[in-house]
Amino acid sequence: MTQTPKFTLQTAVAASSGRDTNAPQHLSLEERAELLNEPELVKLQNKKDEATNKIQQLLANEQSEEVKKQIIELRQIAAKASNAYHFMYLHESDLRIKQARQKFFDKAAIRQMVNPVHNP
Numbered sequence: 001m002t003q004t005p006k007f008t009l010q011t012a013v014a015a016s017s018g019r020d021t022n023a024p025q026h027l028s029l030e031e032r033a034e035l036l037n038e039p040e041l042v043k044l045q046n047k048k049d050e051a052t053n054k055i056q057q058l059l060a061n062e063q064s065e066e067v068k069k070q071i072i073e074l075r076q077i078a079a080k081a082s083n084a085y086h087f088m089y090l091h092e093s094d095l096r097i098k099q100a101r102q103k104f105f106d107k108a109a110i111r112q113m114v115n116p117v118h119n120p
Contacts, residue, residue: 020108024100027093031100035092044085052076 027035035041051074058067058074 012069018108023104024097027096031096041085044081048078
């Protein structure tokens with residue numbers, strides 16, 4: 001004799017979670033601005049900008065072998081900072097969207113209790 005799986009309210013909620021089109025899909029402009037002002041992201045952006053500015057200054061001068069080596073090193077620093085910045089931004093953005101969606105769905109039951117939908 002095989003058992004049929006129990007279909008519970010919890011199963012129904014889990015199956016439908018993430019399907020509400022009213023749930024946040026992206027960060028708001030305010031949330032995005034807040035994320036972009038995170039100290040770690042600002043530090044990485046400044047590091048990249050500093051390296052890029054030094055490269056521009058070195059390119060304006062006559063290029064010796066030593067200057068070419070400095071430019072290569074600075075490009076590596078800028079690329080590393082840029083990659084870390086983008087990774088951190090995407091990771092944090094994803095986390096914040098997930099938190100906002102979880103908060104939305106956590107409040108779904110309360111919204112339904114306060115404003116139940118009546119079917120005629």
